[in-house]
Amino acid sequence: METKRDNTEEKILEAAKNVFVTKGMDGARMQEIADEAGINKALLHYYFRSKERLFEAIFGEIIKFAFPKITGIISSDEPVTTKIEQIIDAYTSLLINHPFIPAFILKELNRDPSGIFKLITKYGFKPESVWGKLEEAMDKGEIVRMDPRHLIINIVSMCVFPFAARPILNYVIFKENKEALAAFYAERADVVKQFVINALVVRK
Amino acid sequence: METKRDNTEEKILEAAKNVFVTKGMDGARMQEIADEAGINKALLHYYFRSKERLFEAIFGEIIKFAFPKITGIISSDEPVTTKIEQIIDAYTSLLINHPFIPAFILKELNRDPSGIFKLITKYGFKPESVWGKLEEAMDKGEIVRMDPRHLIINIVSMCVFPFAARPILNYVIFKENKEALAAFYAERADVVKQFVINALVVRK
DNA sequence: GTCTATATCATGATAGAC
DNA sequence: GTCTATCATGATATAGAC
Numbered sequence: 001m002e003t004k005r006d007n008t009e010e011k012i013l014e015a016a017k018n019v020f021v022t023k024g025m026d027g028a029r030m031q032e033i034a035d036e037a038g039i040n041k042a043l044l045h046y047y048f049r050s051k052e053r054l055f056e057a058i059f060g061e062i063i064k065f066a067f068p069k070i071t072g073i074i075s076s077d078e079p080v081t082t083k084i085e086q087i088i089d090a091y092t093s094l095l096i097n098h099p100f101i102p103a104f105i106l107k108e109l110n111r112d113p114s115g116i117f118k119l120i121t122k123y124g125f126k127p128e129s130v131w132g133k134l135e136e137a138m139d140k141g142e143i144v145r146m147d148p149r150h151l152i153i154n155i156v157s158m159c160v161f162p163f164a165a166r167p168i169l170n171y172v173i174f175k176e177n178k179e180a181l182a183a184f185y186a187e188r189a190d191v192v193k194q195f196v197i198n199a200l201v202v203r204k
Numbered sequence: 205m206e207t208k209r210d211n212t213e214e215k216i217l218e219a220a221k222n223v224f225v226t227k228g229m230d231g232a233r234m235q236e237i238a239d240e241a242g243i244n245k246a247l248l249h250y251y252f253r254s255k256e257r258l259f260e261a262i263f264g265e266i267i268k269f270a271f272p273k274i275t276g277i278i279s280s281d282e283p284v285t286t287k288i289e290q291i292i293d294a295y296t297s298l299l300i301n302h303p304f305i306p307a308f309i310l311k312e313l314n315r316d317p318s319g320i321f322k323l324i325t326k327y328g329f330k331p332e333s334v335w336g337k338l339e340e341a342m343d344k345g346e347i348v349r350m351d352p353r354h355l356i357i358n359i360v361s362m363c364v365f366p367f368a369a370r371p372i373l374n375y376v377i378f379k380e381n382k383e384a385l386a387a388f389y390a391e392r393a394d395v396v397k398q399f400v401i402n403a404l405v406v407r408k
Numbered sequence: 409g410t411c412t413a414t415a416t417c418a419t420g421a422t423a424g425a426c
Numbered sequence: 427g428t429c430t431a432t433c434a435t436g437a438t439a440t441a442g443a444c
Contacts, residue, residue, distance in 0.1 A: 113375065
């Protein structure tokens with residue numbers, strides 16, 4: 001029966017995502033995934049031949065989910081400062097809902113960087129197009145002149161890093177006060193937007 | 205003989221650092237550490253009773269090395285903008301020389317956050333003192349008013365994240381052009397300083 | 409498709425000779 | 427202190443019954 005099959009496969013993917021995302025490829029155990037899916041190890045290998053393949057299914061799904069967020073915004077016709085604000089909003093709300101993504105991607109990217117190229121080209125993300133748009137805006141005097149690559153890295157850093165470093169914020173700054181930490185993340189988008197716009201003001 | 209002992213211990217620590225830092229606690233293999241140190245597994249257990257203990261020795265050393273960098277600068281009597289520039293310089297030069305640190309710390313912090321508290325309190329890092337100094341400067345109108353925690357997070361994000369995300373820069377932006385990537389990192393400190401100072405200008 | 413039982417292998421750790 | 431040989435465990439993966 002197809003519904004039965006799909007159901008189990010869904011449960012496996014869901015369980016695998018949870019385990020891989022918190023433990024990483026190396027730390028994850030097939031037993032734990034099986035337990036969390038309410039089945040046994042043999043079935044995992046029946047649906048996905050190996051741990052490697054199961055992991056790739058999850059990793060690909062997450063990357064597919066997290067990366068192309070920007071692409072749509074970039075290609076719009078809004079003024080550049082508006083686009084920047086939209087990007088910051090999009091990233092932050094994505095990460096508030098999926099705060100585990102940055103740590104997971106960074107961990108696996110540093111473990112085995114080989115798969116990146118395929119995924120990036122697969123989703124056709126062309127960083128060059130971004131540089132171009134930013135340089136136009138600089139030529140027109142809309143924003144201050146600077147290396148567009150540094151600008152993008154600055155923005156993405158401020159959006160993503162606080163989530164990757166969540167344990168540091170949690171323990172060092174917020175002393176495990178979960179509400180305060182959540183409130184901080186909720187403020188992030190507005191703060192970063194204002195900070196970036198301020199930094200980009202052209203002074204006569 | 206003591207020199208002999210010290211020599212081997214040094215070699216083990218050096219090898220363990222390399223392996224742990226690239227593979228992480230879960231991915232590292234005692235065999236690989238032994239090979240890289242030019243000895244055999246049994247000796248690892250002779251010097252450090254378990255993989256766990258060996259890891260803690262390395263992790264502690266790295267944290268000790270990376271964290272307190274700021275503390276000294278904070279407590280000086282320079283104007284706040286100068287301190288900010290010094291912090292950015294200190295972080296960036298540290299990370300250019302040890303680019304693996306951010307990914308390693310983030311990975312292990314997310315794997316097992318429990319050890320942080322001890323280390324932080326051990327080195328007496330008091331974030332509250334930082335907020336205070338920044339708020340004074342804001343009261344005096346030296347820099348624009350904003351939540352000091354967000355400000356610090358912004359700065360640290362821009363300093364640290366580009367190193368944690370090195371594979372992304374390397375593949376997506378710089379297409380494996382190592383010289384271009386190195387040049388980019390070399391520019392980082394100046395770019396970030398200018399960006400932050402710009403963002404903090406008080407407009408009448 | 410799902411299970412139990414088992415093969416196979418890798419790894420951390422120890423025993424014991426030198 | 428350093429080695430070789432070995433143990434014990436736990437993990438991925440498969441065989442085969444239902």
